[in-house]
Amino acid sequence: MACYSAVLQHPLGSSLTPCSASRAPPRLQRVGVAATPSVAASARPLARVRISPRCAYSGGAGATPGGSEELPAAALRRVLETPGAHQAPACYDALSARLVERAGFRACFTSGFSISAARLGLPDVGLISYGEMIDQGRLITEAVSVPVIGDADNGYGNCMNVKRTVKGFINAGFAGIILEDQVSPKACGHTQGRKVVSREEAIMHIKAAVDARNESGSDIVIVARTDSRQALSLDEALWRVRAFADAGADLLFIDALASREEMKAFCAIAPGVPKMANMLEGGGKTPILSPVELEEIGYKIIAYPLSLIGVSMRAMEDALIAIKGGRIPPPSSLPSFEEIKNTLGFNHYYEEDKRYAVTPAQSFYGTGYDNYTSEPKNPGDSRSRAEKPQEPVIDILPQLYDIGSSGSRGPSTGMWSRTLRLKVTGRDGVLKIDARIPAGFLEGMTRVIPGLAGANIMERLRNAPIDTDNPQNGQILLDFEDAMGDRIQVFIA
Numbered sequence: 001m002a003c004y005s006a007v008l009q010h011p012l013g014s015s016l017t018p019c020s021a022s023r024a025p026p027r028l029q030r031v032g033v034a035a036t037p038s039v040a041a042s043a044r045p046l047a048r049v050r051i052s053p054r055c056a057y058s059g060g061a062g063a064t065p066g067g068s069e070e071l072p073a074a075a076l077r078r079v080l081e082t083p084g085a086h087q088a089p090a091c092y093d094a095l096s097a098r099l100v101e102r103a104g105f106r107a108c109f110t111s112g113f114s115i116s117a118a119r120l121g122l123p124d125v126g127l128i129s130y131g132e133m134i135d136q137g138r139l140i141t142e143a144v145s146v147p148v149i150g151d152a153d154n155g156y157g158n159c160m161n162v163k164r165t166v167k168g169f170i171n172a173g174f175a176g177i178i179l180e181d182q183v184s185p186k187a188c189g190h191t192q193g194r195k196v197v198s199r200e201e202a203i204m205h206i207k208a209a210v211d212a213r214n215e216s217g218s219d220i221v222i223v224a225r226t227d228s229r230q231a232l233s234l235d236e237a238l239w240r241v242r243a244f245a246d247a248g249a250d251l252l253f254i255d256a257l258a259s260r261e262e263m264k265a266f267c268a269i270a271p272g273v274p275k276m277a278n279m280l281e282g283g284g285k286t287p288i289l290s291p292v293e294l295e296e297i298g299y300k301i302i303a304y305p306l307s308l309i310g311v312s313m314r315a316m317e318d319a320l321i322a323i324k325g326g327r328i329p330p331p332s333s334l335p336s337f338e339e340i341k342n343t344l345g346f347n348h349y350y351e352e353d354k355r356y357a358v359t360p361a362q363s364f365y366g367t368g369y370d371n372y373t374s375e376p377k378n379p380g381d382s383r384s385r386a387e388k389p390q391e392p393v394i395d396i397l398p399q400l401y402d403i404g405s406s407g408s409r410g411p412s413t414g415m416w417s418r419t420l421r422l423k424v425t426g427r428d429g430v431l432k433i434d435a436r437i438p439a440g441f442l443e444g445m446t447r448v449i450p451g452l453a454g455a456n457i458m459e460r461l462r463n464a465p466i467d468t469d470n471p472q473n474g475q476i477l478l479d480f481e482d483a484m485g486d487r488i489q490v491f492i493a
Helices: 002-009 017-022 037-042 072-081 094-102 112-120 130-143 159-171 199-216 234-247 260-267 291-297 307-324 337-344 346-356 360-365 379-387 441-445 457-463
Strands: 086-091 108-110 148-151 176-179 221-226 251-254 276-278 301-304 419-425 431-438 475-481 487-492
Touching: 072 221, 086 094, 086 148, 086 307, 094 108, 094 130, 094 307, 094 337, 108 112, 108 130, 112 130, 112 307, 130 148, 130 159, 159 176, 159 199, 176 199, 199 221, 199 234, 221 234, 234 251, 234 260, 251 276, 260 291, 337 346
Parallel strands: 086 108, 086 301, 108 148, 148 176, 176 221, 221 251, 276 301
Antiparallel strands: 419 431, 419 487, 475 487
């Protein structure tokens, strides 16, 4: 606490020698470099955080070169350790996050501005809640394997709220969390009327975030943001980010810097702590510079907060104009249906689904077809089957007759009592099943076999056509191929 008191009482523009001298080296460590015994002894335990369901098969930044799983925060720290200034577009839902990953970016942000617009259709003026941001964030982190830095606004309250927010973001799968020093209700940093909390409260928010991280056993990257450049002055903003670094922040961010010179002054503060640039597109206060220029100034990661939501809004407006005019959007602005399906993972789903396919015959006739052919393979088969212990039989056959209150048979008695012939032919042409079953059995099958869902068996029985190719088979009731390629046919004998 003495260290923090010294920070709070230090004049603007001067160095913070007492705190800086006692500050530990930056926590970012290059992957693969062994830690010293002292560092290893003080290291935080591995976080028991939720791993994205996609991490197991989507690849990308979610896996280390050796193929083992990597926690989101570790993946982000690895990105920050690599040379260069890394671009990270801001997403607002699962689809936009997946497009960011698909485009080859190694990390992405969530934008509170964009999420408020997409989820609520409202401006970023503090109307969206912690619960809504957590819910949206969880969907985003589950959709991708690249690390995601979450926009947590001002932590949604006092220091205790900040701790809850940090722990919630950890459990939601975020790799990093951005915390700002605006008062409530907060708003976009490039809009008018920005106000910030006091120095003391701003620093304690970062300290609370660090404590929440340690208590969770996590290593989530804490991004400390100040909006004091527009609310107060550049000198105040520089003072605050230096204090945030001493309080334990991993990444520093001053929003709405107004010139290249101000950006250089920012990057000169706390040289051992990475800096974040915010390239607000379309007319923000900060100059739009290239990644090469930003790297030369000293930035490590670059956010693009409005590109995706902005182009989406314009594209939807253009599409609606076309539709209202009796047309559809031109091919240049509309991906094909196949491209849409591929982006959303339909093809991957189909391939994976094949691993679990079960044919209708397997569902009803056991694990193999051989036991249910009409003739035994050899004289000993029937005897060996009789000697095997019988498995419990589950009766799924319906009543074959409609019994009214008087006990008499209903009008469908004749149909249900008819005999059907079931044939299952493998894709290699080998006959697997040739058996006879009562027609009433099909009523139970409609509740189990997807191919028969909703089928009116009585109607099919009445209107079944004759098999013109093989009239001896009788009337065709069903003829389809299952997922394994076997042909399933049912005839009225």
